[in-house]
Amino acid sequence: MQRHHSPFRADVVGSFLRPDAIKQARIQFAAGEIDAGQLRAVEDSAIREVVEQQCACGLHVVTDGEFRRAWWHFDFFDGLQGVERYDSEAGIQFNGVQTKAHGVRVTGKLGFGDHPMLEDFRFLQSISGSAQPKMTIPSPSVLHFRGGRKDIDSTVYPELDAYFDDLANTWRDAIHAFYEAGCRYLQLDDTVWAYLCSDDQRRQVRERGEDPDELARIYARVLNKALEGKPEDLTIGLHVCRGNFRSTWISEGG
Numbered sequence: 001m002q003r004h005h006s007p008f009r010a011d012v013v014g015s016f017l018r019p020d021a022i023k024q025a026r027i028q029f030a031a032g033e034i035d036a037g038q039l040r041a042v043e044d045s046a047i048r049e050v051v052e053q054q055c056a057c058g059l060h061v062v063t064d065g066e067f068r069r070a071w072w073h074f075d076f077f078d079g080l081q082g083v084e085r086y087d088s089e090a091g092i093q094f095n096g097v098q099t100k101a102h103g104v105r106v107t108g109k110l111g112f113g114d115h116p117m118l119e120d121f122r123f124l125q126s127i128s129g130s131a132q133p134k135m136t137i138p139s140p141s142v143l144h145f146r147g148g149r150k151d152i153d154s155t156v157y158p159e160l161d162a163y164f165d166d167l168a169n170t171w172r173d174a175i176h177a178f179y180e181a182g183c184r185y186l187q188l189d190d191t192v193w194a195y196l197c198s199d200d201q202r203r204q205v206r207e208r209g210e211d212p213d214e215l216a217r218i219y220a221r222v223l224n225k226a227l228e229g230k231p232e233d234l235t236i237g238l239h240v241c242r243g244n245f246r247s248t249w250i251s252e253g254g
Contacts, residue, residue, distance in 0.1 A: 006132060006185040006235040008061055012054065013239060014136035014187060015072060016065035019046050026070075043067050048127055055131055061185065062131045064124045068117075072189060073138035077104045080170065081111035082156070083143070104143070105151035110166040112173040118181045125182050135183050139190035139238070140171045140226060141219035148208050164218060168225035175226065179234050187237040192219060194242040197253040 003009050025042040028034045047064045054062040069075040077083050085104050117137070124133045144152075144167065149160065157163040171188075178186055193216075195201040202212040223238075230236060242252060 004060055006061060006134070007237065008059075010059065011061055011237075012059065012063060012134075013241075014063040014066060014134065014189075016050055016063075016067070018065075018067060019049075022046050022067055040068075044123065047124065051124070051127055051131075055129065060131055061134050062124070062128050063134050063136060064120065066136065068120050071102070072136075073142055074102060074104055076115075076117060076137050077143060079113075079115045079117060081113045082106055082108035083110070103147060103151065105147060105153070106143075106156065106163070107153050108156055110163070110170045112170050112177060115174065115177065118177060121178060121181050121183055132185055133183070134185040134187055134237075135178055136187040136189055136239070137174065137178075139188040139192065140167045140222050141190055141192040143167065144219075145192045145195065145215070148205075148210060150208070164222055165225075168222045171222075171226035172228065175230060175234070175236070179231050184233060185235045185237070187239050188223075189239045189241075191241055191243055193240045198242075199253055 021042055025034060025039050029036070029039045046067050050065045050067065051062045066072055074085060078085055083104055084107050085102060087102060117135075121133065121135045124135070144164075152160070152163055157166075175186060196212055196216050205212040205215065227236060
């Protein structure tokens with residue numbers, strides 16, 4: 001049975017391997033050989049191609065492959081108010097390989113604001129034809145889980161209850177902003193639920209002084225609050241995985 005509106009019988013997670021043209025353009029941009037407009041033009045071309053490929057496969061839903069991002073989550077966090085990226089002591093440890101050493105921390109009051117990815121969605125929508133464009137963003141729990149209390153400025157949020165309230169409100173604003181931009185299918189990528197099934201990840205949470213079971217309850221409450229008032233014709237998907245970096249994984253367990 002085929003469905004022509006989300007959720008679909010067949011779907012895609014959202015990310016695709018970045019083509020060489022984008023990789024090369026980013027190297028040139030970092031070296032100052034091309035400007036931001038030229039980089040975006042290369043991305044536009046690659047996104048058009050990957051959308052055409054998805055449509056040719058008969059999919060009723062298309063994504064931009066997350067081709068404008070260097071990271072599936074950090075780039076979204078960078079666009080939020082009150083969040084900054086920093087060079088961490090170590091990368092994220094996967095099975096046998098580690099990512100580059102980057103992290104994000106909360107240095108001010110959280111807010112969605114005029115997020116640059118709204119324009120990214122509008123471009124995808126403009127080229128998606130009869131297919132439904134899907135936007136993917138990280139789930140709110142991802143912003144908290146990796147760093148926990150240490151990556152939240154205690155002068156801004158002396159009590160974490162206020163932080164979690166603002167976290168939920170920020171994502172609720174994001175949901176409504178993407179809806180106003182025309183999005184009717186929004187996916188929240190939430191690797192944390194798989195991490196909370198992992199004995200090793202749960203051990204790490206306890207070692208930093210937190211209770212993984214209590215975190216699960218908090219994250220569920222944040223998600224439910226973020227979804228309050230969701231428009232009826234907006235489909236929200238929750239993507240859960242055990243991590244994926246160079247075909248390796250982070251978490252295992254049941």
